[in-house]
Amino acid sequence: MSIYTSFDYLSNEPFYLEGIGTVKCPTLRDIRRITYRVFELYLSLVTITRDSLLKLSGMEEQFSAMSGSEQEAASLFHLLLYKNPELMMGMLKFFLLDEVEFNAETGRFDISSASQEKIPMGSVGSDNFELFQEEMKYILGLGQKESLAPKFANETARKLYQKLEQHREDQKKNQKADENYSLDNMVRKYCTHNKVGINILNVWDMTYYQFHSMFSEYCSGRHYDFNDSMAANTFSFKKSSDYKPMEYLKKLNM
Incomplete structure (x- = not known):
């Protein structure tokens, strides 16, 4: 079980994975150095399952x-290694801060410290590759750790929560399919409109997780700014309790 939480993933500090080694969440600059096309290939290795690989x-x-x-022996790790060993090596070297070498005798990738002593740190093989995938998905912001289900005061509250969660999932799917949410367009938009001093010159030092997390907050902020603007230009109220930012929709539909 990972010791890290969402708070830890916001940092650009490295992450130690027991039995494997020390990994990083790449910055946008790191991604640019290998090109985004190559990074997409590495992401596919992090997210793919055995069933989807067999189908593809x-x-x-x-x-x-x-x-x-035979099916048990044909693990996801072995299938990927057989299909493209160079891509596997490149992916591991990109995310791991330690030295990576393939051990032909064991059929595993041995991980050792980058120092001159080359202290063994761990290895990646069929027994822990899917654990590596799972941890990297959290570190990259591609997965969400399970949390305790909230307690609801009544059935109406529970149904409302389910609808909101479904809406959030639908938005994620739409973003993946929408070309407007390509990484380059997201960088342009964020660097043009954010209020925290991030611009096209310094955005490259943000990690992939940081950028996606902040972009999500930016989108929410823009949405609320729009509602505030509409409310301010549509209503005149004396008490703060009268503030209803979505009320303008009713006026527009009258």
Whole structure:
């Protein structure tokens, strides 16, 4: 179980994964150095599952014909290693701060410290590759850790919560499909309109997690600014309790 929380992921400090080594969340500058196309390939290795890989490779029938022991041996790690070992090596070297070497005898990637002594830190193989994937998804902001379900005062509150959660998930899906939410467009928009002094010259030192997290907050802030502006130009109220930023919609629809 990971010791890190959402607070830790906001930092650009490295993360130690027990039995593996020390990993980082890359900055936008790191991504630019390898190009975004290569980074997308690395992301696909972090997020792919064995079932989806078999489907993409057209190996589903071949896999189904294997015996139980053969299927167990054909782990996601071994399939990816067989398919493109250079890509696997490149991905591990990109995210790990330690030295990475492939051990042909064990069929694993050995991880050692970057110092001259090369102290063994861990390794990546079929037994812990999916753990590496899971942790990297959290570090990159691609996954969300399970939290305790909130307690509801009544059934109406529970249904409202479910609708809000569903709306949030739908928004995420739309963003992935919408070209306006490509990373380059998000960088342009954030650097043009944010209120915290981040511009096109200094945005590159933000980590991938930091940028996506702050962009999400930026979108929420812009939404509330718009509501405030509409309310300020639509209503005249004396008490702060009379402030209802969405009330202008009713006036527009009258």
